[in-house]
Amino acid sequence: MKNIVVTGGSGKAGRAVVRELIEHGYSVVNVDLAPSPDPLCHWLKADLSDMGQAIDALRRAAGTVERRRPFEL
Numbered sequence: 001m002k003n004i005v006v007t008g009g010s011g012k013a014g015r016a017v018v019r020e021l022i023e024h025g026y027s028v029v030n031v032d033l034a035p036s037p038d039p040l041c042h043w044l045k046a047d048l049s050d051m052g053q054a055i056d057a058l059r060r061a062a063g064t065v066e067r068r069r070p071f072e073l
Contacts, residue, residue: 003027005061007048010036029061 004021008014009030018040021028028041035043046057 001025001027003029003061005029005031005058007031009041010034010043015040031057031061 002025004026006014006018006021006028009018009028010032014030014032015036015038018028018030018036019038022040030036030041030043031046031048032043033045033047035045042061044057044060046053048054048057
């Protein structure tokens with residue numbers, strides 16, 4: 001299974017992208033400041049204008065950081 005990170009997956013266009021990717025068999029992680037109104041996949045809260053949060057979100061999504069920590073940054 002291919003893993004995809006969608007930034008802004010909680011917005012109107014982002015939700016459509018997430019839905020389409022899931023329908024095609026992808027494992028999706030939504031990285032956004034707010035959760036999606038239709039929670040179709042894992043959500044990581046991150047401010048992508050903050051380099052540290054962006055890197056941490058990508059590491060978590062890739063599974064390179066301890067997953068027992070809560071998803072929310």
